[in-house]
Amino acid sequence: MPTTNNYADQYHRSLTNPDGFWAEQASRIPWYTPPTQSQSTDADGLTRWYADGVMNTCYAAIDYHIEQGRGEQPALIYDSPATGQVRTYTYLDLRDEVARVAGMLRNLGVSKGDTVVIYMPMVPEAAFAMLACARLGAVHSVVFGGFASPELAVRIDDVRPRVVLSASCGIEFGTVIPYKPLLDAALAQSAYPPAHCVILQRPQCEAIMQSGRDLDWATLLARATPADCVPVLATDPLYVLYTSGTTGRPKGIVRDNGGHAVALAYSLEAIYDVRPGEVFWAASDLGWAVGHSYIVYGPLIYGCTAILFEGKPVRTPDAGTFWRVIADHKVNVFFTAPTAFRAIRKEDPEASLRRNYDLSSIRALFVAGERCDPPTLGWLDQILNIPVIDHWWQTESGWPMVANQLGLDPIPVKMGSSSKPVCGYDLQILDEDGQQLGPNQEGYVCVKLPLPPGFTPTLWHDTPRFRESYLNRFPGYYLTGDGGYIDEDGYVFIMGRVDDVINVAGHRLSTGEMEEIVGAHAAVAECAVVGIACPLRGQRPVGFVVLKDGQTITPEQLETELVTLLREQIGAVAYFRNALAVKRLPKTRSGKILRKTIRQLADGEPFTIPATIDDPAIIDEIRLVLASRKVGVAFGE
Structure with missing residues (x-):
C-alpha cells in the first residue's frame, strides 16, 4: 500500500503518476519475471500494462499461498442450499483439484492460448475449470447457465473453443434444470462446434451422452495427472466474458493476466478492506464479472477464503439463507446485488430472521450491479448497523470504478450515490460536444484515458468494435454508456444507461x-x-x-x-x-x-x-x- 492511506492523496497520485502508483501495486503480487515498466502502447495504439512481465494467475491464486505456508487455510467454501451440501477446500485441496482438471484438459489437447467454454452451474468444478485454464495459459469463456441455446451458440462461435465443459444440470429454487439438452441444441446451431464436450454428471439428473463427442468428467479426471503452471505474459488473455451489445451481438470482453491480478489485489485491500485469511463472500454467479473477480480470482489472489454459493436468497430454503451463510462461515465482508435484498425485504420486511444468527463477524456490506434505491439502502443500514456501500463498475472494468474505499479513509455515505471515483479512474461528466460539465450537471459518464490495470484492453478479435463502442465518441475518453453527474462534493451519481x-x-x-x-x-x-x-x-x-x-x-x-x-x-x-x-x-x-x-x-x-x-x-x-x-x-x- 502507498505510504499514506488518505484517499485524496492516493487518488491524486494515481492520476498524476500512474506508472509509479501501479508499479508499487504490481510489486505486491508474485511474478516469474517482474515487469520493468507499468504501461505501454501496443501495435493498435491501445494501453497495455506490465507488457514484459511474466506470471501465471493460477500460481498467484493458489500455489504461491501454499509456498507462503497457508496451504491448510480454507480457500473455497462451497455452500449449496439447493443440494444441502457444504464442502471446504484448503489451498492444498484446491491446488490438487485444479491441477488434475488442468491435466484432464491437457490430455484433450488444450494448451497455452487455446480457448475453453465453461457452461456450468454454481458447483466447485466450475471454479476448478476456470483456474485450470489459467494454470495452462488457456483462455476460458464462462457462459451463464441461465442463457438459452441461441445465446450459448453465439458465444461458442465467437470464441471457437477446443473443448466445452458442462454439467448434466443446474438447480434453481429446487427445480432441476437439465443443461445437456440446451448444450446439444447450441452445438446443433453452432458453426464451430468443438471436438469434445466434457460433462459433469450430477446425481439430480443424468445427461444422455453423444458417442464420440461427449466425455464423462469423472472418467477423464481419474486418468489425468496433475499439470504445472505455465508461464504467460501479463498481456496474454486470461478469459473472455461476453456482455450484451447494443446491436444484439454480444461483445467479448478480454481480461489479461497481469493487470487483472494487480487490480483485484489492490481492490480487496483498498476498497473492500479485507485481509488475507479473512472470509469474503460475493453472492453472484460465475457467469458474470462479479463471479470472476470476487468469487474466484480476487479473494484467492489476495489470500482470502472465498464462498461459492449455489442458490438464491429466498426459497432456498428461506429468506434467512443469507444470514445463515454469514453466520456459519464467519463472513467478514459481503457483496451482492440490491435485487437480492429487495427479495429478502419482501419476504421478511422486519428482517426478523436475522435474529436467529450470529452476524458479529460481518464488518461491511457492498452492493452493486444496479443502482441501490434509497429505501433498500436505508433498510440495510438500519438492520445491520455496519457500513452499507453502494458502488459501481462494469463488466468492462472488471473491478470497481466508483466506491467508498473503506481500506483507505471511509467517507460519509450519500443516498443515491456510489461515492467517489476509485484510484486510477479519472472519471468525468461530458456533454454532447465532449466538454467537461460542472457540479450537478448531468451528462455522459466517461473515464479519461489511460484506463487503469484490470480494465479490458480490447474486445476479443475485434479492436475496431472496441474503438467504435467505447473510444470514438469522445476522443481521449472511454464512454461508459451511463449517464450521471458529480455533485459539488465530488460524489458520483449514476442515473442509468444512455444506450439500449x-x-x-x-x-x-x-x-x-x-x-x-x-x-x-x-x-x-x-x-x-x-x-x-x-x-x-x-x-x-x-x-x-x-x-x-x-x-x-x-x-x-x-x-x-x-x-x-x-x-x-x-x-x-x-x-x-x-x-x-x-x-x-x-x-x-x-x-x-x-x-x-x-x-x-x-x-x-x-x-x-x-x-x-x-x-x-x-x-x-x-x-x-x-x-x-x-x-x-x-x-x-
Whole structure:
C-alpha cells in the first residue's frame, strides 16, 4: 500500500503518476519475471500494462499461498442450499483439484492460448475449470447457465473453443434444470462446434451422452495427472466474458493476466478492506464479472477464503439463507446485488430472521450491479448497523470504478450515490460536444484515458468494435454508456444507461437483441422494447408491439408467444413478461422511436413531450394501454 492511506492523496497520485502508483501495486503480487515498466502502447495504439512481465494467475491464486505456508487455510467454501451440501477446500485441496482438471484438459489437447467454454452451474468444478485454464495459459469463456441455446451458440462461435465443459444440470429454487439438452441444441446451431464436450454428471439428473463427442468428467479426471503452471505474459488473455451489445451481438470482453491480478489485489485491500485469511463472500454467479473477480480470482489472489454459493436468497430454503451463510462461515465482508435484498425485504420486511444468527463477524456490506434505491439502502443500514456501500463498475472494468474505499479513509455515505471515483479512474461528466460539465450537471459518464490495470484492453478479435463502442465518441475518453453527474462534493451519481442495454437484477441485457426477436414474429409490424423500473429487479423489459394489418391473433396470445420466445432465445434471466399491443409507437418526425419517452411514461418520471414528436396524441394512447394493463410504476405495478 502507498505510504499514506488518505484517499485524496492516493487518488491524486494515481492520476498524476500512474506508472509509479501501479508499479508499487504490481510489486505486491508474485511474478516469474517482474515487469520493468507499468504501461505501454501496443501495435493498435491501445494501453497495455506490465507488457514484459511474466506470471501465471493460477500460481498467484493458489500455489504461491501454499509456498507462503497457508496451504491448510480454507480457500473455497462451497455452500449449496439447493443440494444441502457444504464442502471446504484448503489451498492444498484446491491446488490438487485444479491441477488434475488442468491435466484432464491437457490430455484433450488444450494448451497455452487455446480457448475453453465453461457452461456450468454454481458447483466447485466450475471454479476448478476456470483456474485450470489459467494454470495452462488457456483462455476460458464462462457462459451463464441461465442463457438459452441461441445465446450459448453465439458465444461458442465467437470464441471457437477446443473443448466445452458442462454439467448434466443446474438447480434453481429446487427445480432441476437439465443443461445437456440446451448444450446439444447450441452445438446443433453452432458453426464451430468443438471436438469434445466434457460433462459433469450430477446425481439430480443424468445427461444422455453423444458417442464420440461427449466425455464423462469423472472418467477423464481419474486418468489425468496433475499439470504445472505455465508461464504467460501479463498481456496474454486470461478469459473472455461476453456482455450484451447494443446491436444484439454480444461483445467479448478480454481480461489479461497481469493487470487483472494487480487490480483485484489492490481492490480487496483498498476498497473492500479485507485481509488475507479473512472470509469474503460475493453472492453472484460465475457467469458474470462479479463471479470472476470476487468469487474466484480476487479473494484467492489476495489470500482470502472465498464462498461459492449455489442458490438464491429466498426459497432456498428461506429468506434467512443469507444470514445463515454469514453466520456459519464467519463472513467478514459481503457483496451482492440490491435485487437480492429487495427479495429478502419482501419476504421478511422486519428482517426478523436475522435474529436467529450470529452476524458479529460481518464488518461491511457492498452492493452493486444496479443502482441501490434509497429505501433498500436505508433498510440495510438500519438492520445491520455496519457500513452499507453502494458502488459501481462494469463488466468492462472488471473491478470497481466508483466506491467508498473503506481500506483507505471511509467517507460519509450519500443516498443515491456510489461515492467517489476509485484510484486510477479519472472519471468525468461530458456533454454532447465532449466538454467537461460542472457540479450537478448531468451528462455522459466517461473515464479519461489511460484506463487503469484490470480494465479490458480490447474486445476479443475485434479492436475496431472496441474503438467504435467505447473510444470514438469522445476522443481521449472511454464512454461508459451511463449517464450521471458529480455533485459539488465530488460524489458520483449514476442515473442509468444512455444506450439500449438495461440492467435486470444486475444482469446487463440488450433491448436491441430483444427487439430483433420480437420483431421477427410473423404478426408484428414494428416494436420497441424498453427497460422500465421494477421494484424487485431494478429494471425489466417491456415490449410495445404494433400488429400487422389483417392479423387475427389476439393481443393476449401474442404476448404469450413472445414471452415464450424470449425465454427460449435469451433465457428466464431476461424477465420479459409483458408485450403490449399498441396502435402506433411515438416517433420523431424523422422516424426515430422515442424509447426514452415511453420509459419515462411508464416510470412516472416528469417529462416534456418532445417537440420533435410526430403526433403528441400517441402519448395518451400509450398511457391508456399502460393503465389498462397496470404496467409500470406510474400505473399501479
